Amino acid sequence: MSRWGMRAVGALVVMVLASSCTSGGGSGDPAEQEKAKDPLTITASVENGAADVPVDSVVTVDGFDGQLADVTLASADGATTIPGEVHGVRWTAGQLLEPATTYVLTASGTGDDGRQVTETSRFTTRALSLDEQTYPAVAPLQGETVGVGMPVIVSFDIAVKDRAAFEKRMKVTAQPATDGGWYWLSDNTAHWRPKKFWKPGTKVTVDLGLNSVHAGNGIYGQQDQHVEFTVGRSVVSVVDTRRHRMTVKIDGKTRRTIPVSTGDADHRSRNGIKVIMEKHRSIDMDAATTGVDSDDPNYYNLKGVKYAMRVTNSGEFLHAAPWSAASQGNANVSHGCVGMSTKDAAWVFAQSKRGDIVSYVGSPRRLEPANGWTDWNRSWDEWLEGSALGADAEDA
Numbered sequence: 001m002s003r004w005g006m007r008a009v010g011a012l013v014v015m016v017l018a019s020s021c022t023s024g025g026g027s028g029d030p031a032e033q034e035k036a037k038d039p040l041t042i043t044a045s046v047e048n049g050a051a052d053v054p055v056d057s058v059v060t061v062d063g064f065d066g067q068l069a070d071v072t073l074a075s076a077d078g079a080t081t082i083p084g085e086v087h088g089v090r091w092t093a094g095q096l097l098e099p100a101t102t103y104v105l106t107a108s109g110t111g112d113d114g115r116q117v118t119e120t121s122r123f124t125t126r127a128l129s130l131d132e133q134t135y136p137a138v139a140p141l142q143g144e145t146v147g148v149g150m151p152v153i154v155s156f157d158i159a160v161k162d163r164a165a166f167e168k169r170m171k172v173t174a175q176p177a178t179d180g181g182w183y184w185l186s187d188n189t190a191h192w193r194p195k196k197f198w199k200p201g202t203k204v205t206v207d208l209g210l211n212s213v214h215a216g217n218g219i220y221g222q223q224d225q226h227v228e229f230t231v232g233r234s235v236v237s238v239v240d241t242r243r244h245r246m247t248v249k250i251d252g253k254t255r256r257t258i259p260v261s262t263g264d265a266d267h268r269s270r271n272g273i274k275v276i277m278e279k280h281r282s283i284d285m286d287a288a289t290t291g292v293d294s295d296d297p298n299y300y301n302l303k304g305v306k307y308a309m310r311v312t313n314s315g316e317f318l319h320a321a322p323w324s325a326a327s328q329g330n331a332n333v334s335h336g337c338v339g340m341s342t343k344d345a346a347w348v349f350a351q352s353k354r355g356d357i358v359s360y361v362g363s364p365r366r367l368e369p370a371n372g373w374t375d376w377n378r379s380w381d382e383w384l385e386g387s388a389l390g391a392d393a394e395d396a
Contacts, residue, residue, distance in 0.1 A: 040066030040111030048121035055125050055212040055220055059084075059093040059105070066111035076102040076122070096212035099220075100127035133222035134158035134215055136208050140229040140354065148199075148234045149275045150355025151375050152192040152206055154225075159187035161216025163388035166190075169209040174202050183378075183386030185370055193375045193383065197357065198231040200251065235356040237348075239338055241269055242362035244329050246318075246338060250351065258344045259329025261321065262363070263336035267298070269360055270336070272367030273376040274311035276318075276356045279349065283308045287335070289315065298335065307345035311358055312372040318358065320345035 041064040046053055059082070061071050071091040073082040080101070083094040097103070101124070108118040139153040140146045152172055160166050167182055172192045174180075180194040198204075205228050210221030237248045241262045248256045263269035285302040292299050308319040314336075321328070321339025328340060340348070357376070360367070367374055375383070 037113040038065035038111060039113050039115055040064070040109050040117040042068070042107045042109065042117060042119040044105055044107070044119075044121060046105070046121075046123045048123070050123040053097065053123050053125045055097045055099050055128065056214045057097060057125075059097070061091040061105070061107045063089050063091075063107070063109050066109050066113075066117070068107060068109040070109070071105075071107045073103055073105050076104050097125045098212070099125055099133075101125050128220060130222075131158070132219055134160060134219050135222045136210055136225050138206060138208070138225050138227045140227065142227050142229070144229045145232040145353060146229055147276065147353050147355030147357065148197040148231060148236070149273075149357040149373075149376060150198065150229075150231070151275070151373055152204070153373070154190045154192075154208065156188045156215075158215075158219050159217075160219070161187060162214060163187070163190075165213055166210060166215060166221070167388045169213060171207045171209075172204065173207075174198075174204045176202060178202060178204075181384050181387055182389075183375070183383050184388060185386075191373070191375055195380055197234070197236075200231055200233050202231040204229050204231065231355075232353060235351055235353070237356070237358045239269070239358060239360045240362050241271075241332060241360060244332065246340070246348075248348065248351065255351075256344075256347065258340050258348070261324045261327045261329075261334055261339045262332045262360075263334050263365075264332050267335040268363050268365035269316060269332075269334075269338065270312065270365050270367040270371070271360050271363040272374065274316070274358045274360065274367065275373040275376070276309050276311060276352055276354055276358060277373060278310040279352065279354065280305075280308045280310075281349070282306055283319075285315075285317075300335065306342055307349035309349065309352055310372075312367070314368075314371050316372075318345070318348060 043062050045060040046057065059073055061068065068086055068091055071084060073084065073093055074080060080098060084091050085094065102122060104120065104122050106120045108116065110116050134156045137155045140150060154170065163184055170182065172180060176199065178194045180192055182190050182192050184190045206225065208225040211224045213221040215221060234251050237246055239246045239260065239262065244260055246258045246260045247254055282304050285305050287300045288294060306320040308317045310317050316336050318338040320342040322342050324333050324339045325341060327333045367377060
């Protein structure tokens with residue numbers, strides 16, 4: 001064979017080898033290539049048929065080799081639907097779960113092979129007794145108009161040991177924006193107050209996303225809370241125990257100076273910034289409720305005291321005291337309350353609301369912490385130290 005012929009054979013061999021390498025990677029048929037792609041695989045963080053699932057579980061769904069299109073998580077009876085969002089290949093529930101509830105989880109999407117896939121599973125959550133759940137009660141009430149010193153108060157019927165977990169989900173927002181923060185008086189009570197007195201007209205929203213959040217010691221939040229309230233006009237009073245006078249300012253202007261009688265030498269009214277907690281057009285006042293026995297010379301039981309406004313837990317009120325009219329403006333003869341004429345008390349009562357500020361000056365007796373809503377007697381730095389979140393405590 002000539003050298004040309006040998007070259008021709010060699011060229012043919014190279015062509016065959018090259019052809020073999022190209023055809024070995026798969027068919028050139030588009031339909032065959034589509035079949036070679038993977039189908040969508042859907043996996044959930046909770047197994048199908050699972051029972052006794054913790055209520056603080058955050059359900060997730062992942063889609064592999066494709067794209068999730070729709071995920072629905074709802075109670076089997078259709079009463080409750082859990083919202084959620086897809087980020088990348090994962091759907092994450094936006095809420096925790098209800099106790100003793102059967103859920104149906106349905107997820108669908110399209111795989112890389114172009115085929116649609118739908119997966120459905122069911123699971124049941126753990127039952128909780130009322131002793132395993134803590135209920136958050138909120139003040140102010142929904143729709144209430146309050147004074148410029150009103151704190152947001154959340155009271156729990158069962159102690160919260162993991163305060164930080166709860167505080168992260170306790171939000172107060174205001175319009176206009178207002179700096180403020182939480183202070184835990186105990187495992188059962190947390191207060192939120194602004195850095196300064198509220199601006200009149202402020203609209204406030206309280207959102208507690210505590211449902212099924214673990215509070216520690218096997219206790220969980222019983223429900224969420226949403227409360228909206230409004231701050232009314234500024235009513236700030238100053239009680240001067242030495243001068244036997246109470247000055248009432250409304251929106252910064254002095255409206256009335258009232259002669260009063262405060263606590264006598266043995267029952268001094270407490271010095272400090274107090275907040276009106278309750279209003280009673282008429283109330284019975286029994287000294288036994290403050291620990292004074294009926295055999296004590298200082299015992300009293302007054303029926304139908306008019307226009308009473310509570311400012312401490314221990315029993316200090318502002319109220320009508322016609323029996324001490326001769327001493328009002330001249331001497332302190334009460335057991336700690338601020339007594340005034342019925343006419344003046346009726347006027348103050350009409351101007352006042354929960355959350356109004358009453359500041360006491362001139363008394364040698366100090367107001368004890370938590371004897372009423374005593375939040376304004378702490379500096380702002382001291383207040384922030386009461387947060388469970390430390391440096392992240394201050395909200396805006």
